[in-house]
Amino acid sequence: MINTLFLPELREMLADNNTAELREFCTALHPAKTAEFMEGLAAGEAWQVLQHAEPNLRAEIFSYFDYDRQLQNLEREDDRQVAELITHIPADDAVDLLSELPEERVEHVLALVPAPDRRDIRRLQTFPEGTAGSIMTTEAACLDERLTVRQALEKLSRQAERLETIYYIYVVDDTNHLRGIVTTRKLVSSFGKLDRTIGDLMDTDVLTVDAHEDQQHVARIVAKYDLLAIPVVDSERHMLGIITHDDVIDVVMEEAAEDVQRIAAVDPLEDSYVRTPILTLGWKRGMWLGILFFAGLFTALALKHYQVWLDEYNWLVLFIPLVIGSGGNSGSQSSTLIITAMATGDVKTSDWMQIIIREVATGLLLGSFLGLLGFGPALYLAPNLISAAIVPITIVVVVICGTLTGASLPLLFQKIGWDPALTSNPFVAGINDILGIVVYVNVASLFLDH
Amino acid sequence: MINTLFLPELREMLADNNTAELREFCTALHPAKTAEFMEGLAAGEAWQVLQHAEPNLRAEIFSYFDYDRQLQNLEREDDRQVAELITHIPADDAVDLLSELPEERVEHVLALVPAPDRRDIRRLQTFPEGTAGSIMTTEAACLDERLTVRQALEKLSRQAERLETIYYIYVVDDTNHLRGIVTTRKLVSSFGKLDRTIGDLMDTDVLTVDAHEDQQHVARIVAKYDLLAIPVVDSERHMLGIITHDDVIDVVMEEAAEDVQRIAAVDPLEDSYVRTPILTLGWKRGMWLGILFFAGLFTALALKHYQVWLDEYNWLVLFIPLVIGSGGNSGSQSSTLIITAMATGDVKTSDWMQIIIREVATGLLLGSFLGLLGFGPALYLAPNLISAAIVPITIVVVVICGTLTGASLPLLFQKIGWDPALTSNPFVAGINDILGIVVYVNVASLFLDH
Numbered sequence: 001m002i003n004t005l006f007l008p009e010l011r012e013m014l015a016d017n018n019t020a021e022l023r024e025f026c027t028a029l030h031p032a033k034t035a036e037f038m039e040g041l042a043a044g045e046a047w048q049v050l051q052h053a054e055p056n057l058r059a060e061i062f063s064y065f066d067y068d069r070q071l072q073n074l075e076r077e078d079d080r081q082v083a084e085l086i087t088h089i090p091a092d093d094a095v096d097l098l099s100e101l102p103e104e105r106v107e108h109v110l111a112l113v114p115a116p117d118r119r120d121i122r123r124l125q126t127f128p129e130g131t132a133g134s135i136m137t138t139e140a141a142c143l144d145e146r147l148t149v150r151q152a153l154e155k156l157s158r159q160a161e162r163l164e165t166i167y168y169i170y171v172v173d174d175t176n177h178l179r180g181i182v183t184t185r186k187l188v189s190s191f192g193k194l195d196r197t198i199g200d201l202m203d204t205d206v207l208t209v210d211a212h213e214d215q216q217h218v219a220r221i222v223a224k225y226d227l228l229a230i231p232v233v234d235s236e237r238h239m240l241g242i243i244t245h246d247d248v249i250d251v252v253m254e255e256a257a258e259d260v261q262r263i264a265a266v267d268p269l270e271d272s273y274v275r276t277p278i279l280t281l282g283w284k285r286g287m288w289l290g291i292l293f294f295a296g297l298f299t300a301l302a303l304k305h306y307q308v309w310l311d312e313y314n315w316l317v318l319f320i321p322l323v324i325g326s327g328g329n330s331g332s333q334s335s336t337l338i339i340t341a342m343a344t345g346d347v348k349t350s351d352w353m354q355i356i357i358r359e360v361a362t363g364l365l366l367g368s369f370l371g372l373l374g375f376g377p378a379l380y381l382a383p384n385l386i387s388a389a390i391v392p393i394t395i396v397v398v399v400i401c402g403t404l405t406g407a408s409l410p411l412l413f414q415k416i417g418w419d420p421a422l423t424s425n426p427f428v429a430g431i432n433d434i435l436g437i438v439v440y441v442n443v444a445s446l447f448l449d450h
Numbered sequence: 451m452i453n454t455l456f457l458p459e460l461r462e463m464l465a466d467n468n469t470a471e472l473r474e475f476c477t478a479l480h481p482a483k484t485a486e487f488m489e490g491l492a493a494g495e496a497w498q499v500l501q502h503a504e505p506n507l508r509a510e511i512f513s514y515f516d517y518d519r520q521l522q523n524l525e526r527e528d529d530r531q532v533a534e535l536i537t538h539i540p541a542d543d544a545v546d547l548l549s550e551l552p553e554e555r556v557e558h559v560l561a562l563v564p565a566p567d568r569r570d571i572r573r574l575q576t577f578p579e580g581t582a583g584s585i586m587t588t589e590a591a592c593l594d595e596r597l598t599v600r601q602a603l604e605k606l607s608r609q610a611e612r613l614e615t616i617y618y619i620y621v622v623d624d625t626n627h628l629r630g631i632v633t634t635r636k637l638v639s640s641f642g643k644l645d646r647t648i649g650d651l652m653d654t655d656v657l658t659v660d661a662h663e664d665q666q667h668v669a670r671i672v673a674k675y676d677l678l679a680i681p682v683v684d685s686e687r688h689m690l691g692i693i694t695h696d697d698v699i700d701v702v703m704e705e706a707a708e709d710v711q712r713i714a715a716v717d718p719l720e721d722s723y724v725r726t727p728i729l730t731l732g733w734k735r736g737m738w739l740g741i742l743f744f745a746g747l748f749t750a751l752a753l754k755h756y757q758v759w760l761d762e763y764n765w766l767v768l769f770i771p772l773v774i775g776s777g778g779n780s781g782s783q784s785s786t787l788i789i790t791a792m793a794t795g796d797v798k799t800s801d802w803m804q805i806i807i808r809e810v811a812t813g814l815l816l817g818s819f820l821g822l823l824g825f826g827p828a829l830y831l832a833p834n835l836i837s838a839a840i841v842p843i844t845i846v847v848v849v850i851c852g853t854l855t856g857a858s859l860p861l862l863f864q865k866i867g868w869d870p871a872l873t874s875n876p877f878v879a880g881i882n883d884i885l886g887i888v889v890y891v892n893v894a895s896l897f898l899d900h
Contacts, residue, residue: 030655032675157641166635167617167678184634185616191607205480223703224514225482226696228617228678245695246676252699253673256706257790260713264786264875265779273791274801278808282815285783289816292779293823296772300827303768310767317760317767318753321883322746324771329715329742329876333735336714340707341723351724358728365732366739373743381754425714425875426779433771 007040014048026053026061035064043072051081059088067272071100083112090137091120092247098125123240129270132218133211135251136232136241141169145179145199149190152182152198165244167228171202178231178239180204208233211240218243219251258421259343263336265292265424288424295430299324302437309441315381316444319374319391324436326370326395327402328429334359334406335423342410342420349415352408359407360400367399386447394443398436405431457490464498476503476511485514493522501531509538517722521550533562540587541570542697548575573690579720582668583661585701586682586691589613595621595629595649599640602632602648615694617678621652628681628689630654658683661690668693669701708871709793713786715742715874738874745880749774752887759891765831766894769824769841774886776820776845777852778879784809784856785873792860792870799865802858809857810850817849836897844893848886855881 006025013021026034026049038046038061046069050058062070062085074082074097086094086109098106098121110118120138127133141163143152152169160166169187171180180202190196208231209218222230222245229242258268267284269276276284303310303320310317338355341347347355371392378391406428410420456475463471476484476499488496488511496519500508512520512535524532524547536544536559548556548571560568570588577583591613593602602619610616619637621630630652640646658681659668672680672695679692708718717734719726726734753760753770760767788805791797797805821842828841856878860870 030657030675153638153641157639160635160639166638184638185610188603188616188634188637189607189610191603207480223696223699225480228695245678245699246673249673249695249699249702252702253706253794256703256709257794259706260710260786260790263710264713264782266783266787269787272794272796273787274797274804274808278811278815281808281812282819285780285812286816286819289776289779289783289820290823292775293772293820296775297827299771299775300768300831303771304831307764307768311761311764314757314761317770318750318757320767320770321749321753321774321887322743325742325746325749325876325880325883326739328879329739330735332714332876333716333739336710337716337719337723340710344703344707344722346722347724354724358724358731361728362731362735365728366736369732369736370739370743373740377747377750381750426775426782429778429879430775433775437771 006037010038010041010049011045014045019052022049022052025049026057031057031060032064034061039066043069044076047073047077047081055084055088059085063089063093068275070097074098074101075105079108080112083109086110086121087113087117090139091117091124092135092137092241094121095124095134127211130215131211132209132213132215132232132243133240135215135218135247136211136243137247138241139163140229140231140239140242141166142172142176142239143169143182143198145171145173145197145202147198148195149187149198149201150194152187153194156187165229165242168231168242169198170231170239170242171198172239176238178206178208178233178237181206181231206231208237209243210235215251216255219248219255222248223252259339262419262421263339263424265289265426288426292426292430295427295433299430299433299437302434306437306441309445313387313444313448315383315387316390316440318381319378319394320437320440322374323391323394323398323440324433326367327398327432327436329402330363330366330399331402331406331428331432332425334362334403335410335428336406336425338407338410339420339423342414349411352411355407355411356404359403363400363403364396366403367396370399371395390440390444390447394436394440397439397443398432401435401439402428402432405435456487460488460491460499461495464495469502472499472502475499476507481507481510482514484511489516493519494526497523497527497531505534505538509535513539513543518725520547524548524551525555529558530562533559536560536571537563537567540589541567541574542585542587542691544571545574545584577661580665581661582659582663582665582682582693583690585665585668585697586661586693587697588691590679590681590689590692591616591619592622592626592689593619593632593648595623595647595652597648598645599637599648599651600644602637603644606637615679615692618681618692619648620681620689620692621648622689626688628656628658628683628687631656631681656681658687659693660685665701666705669698669705672698673702709789712869712871713789713874715739715876738876742876742880745877745883749880749883749887752884756887756891759895763837763894763898765833765837766840766890768831769828769844770887770890772824773841773844773848773890774883776817777848777882777886778875779852780813780816780849781852781856781878781882782875784812784853785860785878786856786875788857788860789870789873792864799861802861805857805861806854809853813850813853814846816853817846820849821845840890840894840897844886844890847889847893848882851885851889852878852882855885 038049050061053061141156156166167184169182170178171182173179182198182201186201190201207225211232211234229244231242232240234240261268265288267287374395375392378388382388409423413423414420488499500511503511591606606616617634619632620628621632623629632648632651636651640651657675661682661684679694681692682690684690711718715738824845825842828838832838859873863873864870
């Protein structure tokens with residue numbers, strides 16, 4: 001929902017070039033709300049409004065713009081203004097945005113960025129997407145262990161505005177090796193003992209991640225240990241930067257969306273849905289649809305194998321979609337439950353025995369229920385009572401097959417080191433299509449041959 | 451993977467009742483690691499080890515135990531020890547755990563908890579699960595606006611150990627109304643001006659949530675504004691507690707798992723997979739399977755309608771699962787992509803036109819690809835070239851139907867205020883089963899009647 005409350009006023013202020021009021025608008029509210037009130041403006045208008053805020057505030061409001069609007073601004077606006085903005089946003093966000101601009105433009109802009117910031121950006125650019133290095137910020141509070149609490153507080157009070165987070169203070173030696181950590185909580189508790197040194201207070205048992213570590217792994221550690229931030233180091237424990245809790249929430253959300261996409265047999269999108277080109281979308285979906293298509297072909301061949309038979313008892317054909325659907329649906333449920341339970345750590349592969357027992361029991365329960373539902377229509381469409389019994393019996397067996405395969409496949413995938421989310425719903429359904437046909441015809445032949 | 455490194459030593463220390471070494475074990479490592487090293491112990495042994503840590507540390511290590519182990523400990527151990535633990539863990543966690551114990555036991559334990567902590571727990575118990583009140587902690591740093599920075603730092607330095615987070619300081623008046631907020635960052639920046647008052651520093655534009663607000667809504671606000679914590683207030687803006695970033699990560703993970711379950715047509719589990727009774731599991735899956743079953747029945751009736759026809763051209767039956775599967779799979783992909791894109795805010799219902807165009811284009815692309823794949827087998831199984839063309843043409847139409855329905859349903863659900871994740875993959879597949887049969891027979895009749 002776009003908030004149109006201030007739009008006419010904002011446009012008037014811009015038309016009149018009313019500097020005082022525009023500055024007031026930028027500072028009056030939380031930056032996120034300021035950004036929200038500008039959603040109805042064109043990207044260029046919003047950029048003009050931003051120019052009335054101080055560089056730091058400007059960067060903060062900008063960070064709450066839609067990613068698309070951010071890109072539009074960077075693509076269209078003046079090199080010098082863009083460089084000033086890039087200097088004031090966290091280096092990791094800058095790298096993300098710059099990666100979408102043409103090489104040549106990036107060079108022009110970076111040439112106008114002060115050397116220390118440019119160096120930070122250049123270094124972050126070397127880490128591939130999805131690694132810890134690519135989401136870290138270089139603006140961490142680093143102090144020398146020889147400082148006293150008083151000196152530390154004085155130093156921090158000067159740096160506080162510039163740093164992304166000051167809630168952990170990292171203690172480094174002269175060559176930037178990470179020696180320990182002091183929480184601001186501990187620093188504040190030591191307000192009564194201002195002459196103690198940082199070295200006295202620091203905790204040397206610091207959790208760190210390597211810059212090349214997968215971002216999902218980082219998110220798991222931060223979530224597990226309830227951290228506000230985690231330091232990123234190289235192989236020699238040099239301090240490179242930190243990853244903060246808000247980046248972790250983003251990673252968790254991103255990874256959750258990827259899992260959901262895998263479960264629906266879509267190769268995860270790297271970009272947002274609307275920014276992904278149709279051809280890329282086609283490829284990411286087509287490769288899986290192609291694989292599933294071959295499962296469908298096997299089903300066709302299985303049916304071919306039983307064709308003479310199905311011609312004779314042609315009413316059986318009517319229940320094919322129902323029978324294979326029951327297996328596929330219950331299988332999708334099982335695989336999804338196991339995938340999510342493994343993702344949250346509720347079950348491990350070593351619990352497989354308990355899982356299989358539970359799934360067979362649930363399958364029996366669900367199969368009996370669906371079988372009962374199916375018996376009525378079968379009585380109506382089948383020639384006699386004996387034949388009609390084929391449908392419910394098949395459904396019971398097929399649903400148990402569904403829960404069993406649905407639960408086993410993610411366990412198996414996890415065991416052999418694949419992503420369990422690859423056992424997508426359509427994949428489970430495809431396997432159960434073939435199983436369903438085979439079970440159906442065999443149950444039927446038991447009844448009809450006698 | 452259970453870490454067995456220290457198990458023999460730990461068991462020996464317990465056997466010898468070696469207090470000094472057990473205390474050393476509890477304090478040497480990060481509490482999360484200490485808990486990890488105890489995973490191989492029986493729950494009762496781990497509890498014994500814990501008794502050698504100071505109450506605060508004991509509570510912290512305990513918080514890293516598996517939820518199951520925590521429950522086992524609470525169920526089996528001595529009332530007095532349990533009460534001491536309950537006093538030292540955050541009130542929101544205490545409420546969660548106590549809700550799993552028998553009423554009578556809870557009364558016994560709470561009688562041994564000091565009155566202020568008991569009051570906190572009692573108050574939190576009144577908020578239903580899933581609300582902001584149920585996940586908040588009451589241990590926030592609240593200060594009077596008349597304090598100077600020096601007084602505030604002194605007061606905080608005494609309270610710091612007890613509070614869950616001290617990174618935001620909430621300014622309240624004498625009747626506990628929330629007046630404003632001061633970040634510790636700001637407090638630290640004011641280290642050079644110790645005589646300013648908290649009232650001077652505070653920001654009065656505070657984001658708050660109502661205690662009865664849905665937890666998912668809270669998580670979205672915290673994620674959007676990159677907050678470390680958000681205050682929870684009642685309708686008169688009395689400060690009740692705070693929700694911290696780590697609880698938000700838990701909510702995000704929990705809600706993601708629920709969405710995934712809905713997409714696979716499972717009513718979200720309230721408990722972990724292994725702790726959910728089979729009958730509950732059966733109900734949460736059965737209700738959706740029942741609904742989908744009726745979609746399957748309609749497919750059976752549709753086939754019945756065309757039966758004479760299908761008897762005549764019996765080779766058409768072979769491709770039924772393939773054709774309806776192609777529609778269902780591409781539909782599941784589309785609905786999942788739109789559901790995840792709406793969840794992350796990438797698309798809104800107002801973008802429907804753009805989405806429909808994209809999906810029709812993608813459907814055409816994917817349908818043509820699958821149609822091409824299907825033409826070969828059709829040539830092999832169909833009696834002649836003209837008949838064989840029925841299969842690819844049907845697939846193109848069915849896949850476009852799939853992408854269209856898959857993308858439209860979540861948009862429609864969102865528009866009318868339902869959860870878009872209710873357009874589960876099996877539901878989309880069920881609709882496309884019927885559509886698939888109708889399209890298939892109609893395309894076939896066009897070719898075969900001439």
